[in-house]
Amino acid sequence: MLSQEDTELLTRIGPGTAMGELMRQYWHPVAYPWELEPDGQPQRIRILGEDLLAWRDTNGTPAFTQARCPHRGASLYFGRNEDGGIRCAYHGWKFDPSGACVDMPNEREESNFKHKVKITAYRGADFGGLVWIYMGPHQSGPPGIPQFEWGLVPEEQRSHYRKVVYECNWMQALEGEMDSTHVYFLHSRLRREDTPKYGTFHTSLSAQFHLRDAEFGMTYAAERLEEDGNTYWRTTHFLFPAYGMFPGAENSIPLSIYVPIDDEHTLHMGIRWSPSQPVAGSRWPTPELSDEPGILIEGMGPMKPEQKGRYFAKWWPEASPETDFLMDLDVKKTKNATGIPSVRLQDSAVLWSMGPIMDRTLEHLCTTDSAIIKVRRKLLAAARQLREDGTPPPGVEHPELYNVRSCNVSLPPGANWEEELADWHYARTKEYPRSATGERSAPAHTRR
Numbered sequence: 458m459l460s461q462e463d464t465e466l467l468t469r470i471g472p473g474t475a476m477g478e479l480m481r482q483y484w485h486p487v488a489y490p491w492e493l494e495p496d497g498q499p500q501r502i503r504i505l506g507e508d509l510l511a512w513r514d515t516n517g518t519p520a521f522t523q524a525r526c527p528h529r530g531a532s533l534y535f536g537r538n539e540d541g542g543i544r545c546a547y548h549g550w551k552f553d554p555s556g557a558c559v560d561m562p563n564e565r566e567e568s569n570f571k572h573k574v575k576i577t578a579y580r581g582a583d584f585g586g587l588v589w590i591y592m593g594p595h596q597s598g599p600p601g602i603p604q605f606e607w608g609l610v611p612e613e614q615r616s617h618y619r620k621v622v623y624e625c626n627w628m629q630a631l632e633g634e635m636d637s638t639h640v641y642f643l644h645s646r647l648r649r650e651d652t653p654k655y656g657t658f659h660t661s662l663s664a665q666f667h668l669r670d671a672e673f674g675m676t677y678a679a680e681r682l683e684e685d686g687n688t689y690w691r692t693t694h695f696l697f698p699a700y701g702m703f704p705g706a707e708n709s710i711p712l713s714i715y716v717p718i719d720d721e722h723t724l725h726m727g728i729r730w731s732p733s734q735p736v737a738g739s740r741w742p743t744p745e746l747s748d749e750p751g752i753l754i755e756g757m758g759p760m761k762p763e764q765k766g767r768y769f770a771k772w773w774p775e776a777s778p779e780t781d782f783l784m785d786l787d788v789k790k791t792k793n794a795t796g797i798p799s800v801r802l803q804d805s806a807v808l809w810s811m812g813p814i815m816d817r818t819l820e821h822l823c824t825t826d827s828a829i830i831k832v833r834r835k836l837l838a839a840a841r842q843l844r845e846d847g848t849p850p851p852g853v854e855h856p857e858l859y860n861v862r863s864c865n866v867s868l869p870p871g872a873n874w875e876e877e878l879a880d881w882h883y884a885r886t887k888e889y890p891r892s893a894t895g896e897r898s899a900p901a902h903t904r905r
């Protein structure tokens with residue numbers, strides 16, 4: 458249980474809030490490079506409660522500027538992106554990526570008024586197949602972008618396989634990532650002998666948690682006994698401020714990103730990568746359902762038609778409360794736990810069902826919720842510390858800390874998971890950890 462006061466502090470990210478200030482210390486990924494063409498149509502986005510336009514100027518520089526024109530308040534969305542700036546459709550005022558007003562055609566030539574007008578503009582950058590925004594106080598000298606391994610490997614070794622708007626608070630979504638025991642319940646198939654394409658399966662629904670502080674946030678290992686007497690370990694990292702790196706189904710590492718759109722919406726993106734080989738599947742989200750009911754798809758399923766007038770207009774999923782998340786009752790009866798057509802949609806169904814901002818005064822956390830509790834404490838402490846004395850939160854000044862990996866592996870009884878997995882976790886080897894059976898791959902029961 459969390460007090461109402463702490464829940465507010467933890468979840469609210471608008472300008473001026475403590476968590477909002479913490480979030481503004483970091484870079485956040487918000488778009489794919491191909492969504493923003495040089496001189497192309499600006500895109501509506503909302504990040505940390507601020508309505509912005511995302512666009513690229515003629516030179517390809519990513520730009521993030523306030524959505525409304527400072528003249529008479531028209532939306533610059535209807536403006537023209539041309540010759541190094543965005544020009545308002547109403548009277549033609551023009552702004553460059555730094556927010557400077559570079560033309561004011563409805564003023565007399567001798568007027569210097571344009572030099573007095575500036576719009577809010579935030580730094581943008583491309584890295585790792587994503588466009589990032591930095592909304593913090595150091596616009597002229599921002600910190601480094603987190604050096605995730607997927608940003609450093611060749612393009613074919615990573616897959617950007619999910620992008621979607623979640624209709625719930627960012628912390629609720631992140632907490633789902635810290636919750637290892639739901640994996641073999643929510644995402645489970647009904648019968649072990651069925652294809653793993655219907656879902657996960659493990660006889661041990663509970664797990665023992667081992668939590669470790671890390672400079673980037675926290676690592677935890679969930680320990681389960683295998684039927685052959687070995688021990689199955691799933692390791693997950695929480696990286697400040699809103700990344701969950703959980704164990705992959707194949708020999709690739711998945712990362713979930715939760716960028717707060719506002720207090721009640723979250724931009725969720727998913728990436729998988731391999732340190733050593735091309736990853737299978739699509740490079741970009743492929744929003745299709747499987748022809749065969751029960752076979753889980755990788756992403757978020759079909760998107761609604763472009764939601765004109767809304768932020769992130771192309772990324773609102775069909776699977777939503779109005780459609781009961783495309784739940785197939787026959788599949789639910791015969792194949793898997795929910796009948797919902799992807800692992801991530803199963804997650805989003807339960808997360809949305811908690812309400813926009815879950816009332817944590819009503820919850821009853823148990824021992825296997827220890828990772829959730831620890832992540833909350835870390836975020837609250839870092840936000841308070843930043844507010845009290847300006848201490849930069851974890852990771853901001855050390856982008857190299859983000860070069861880590863998670864894994865799932867079966868080890869012999871008594872093995873020390875931290876020592877056995879350290880070289881893999883800290884990217885000192887490209888070889889997947891060797892399991893108790895000698896294999897260098899994730900255990901078969903985790904594969905789909």
Ligand code: FES
Binds near residue numbers: 527528530531548550
């Ligand atoms: S409202 Fe934009 S130029 Fe007048």
Ligand SMILES: [Fe+2]
Binds near residue numbers: 639640644804
């Ligand atoms: Fe899940």
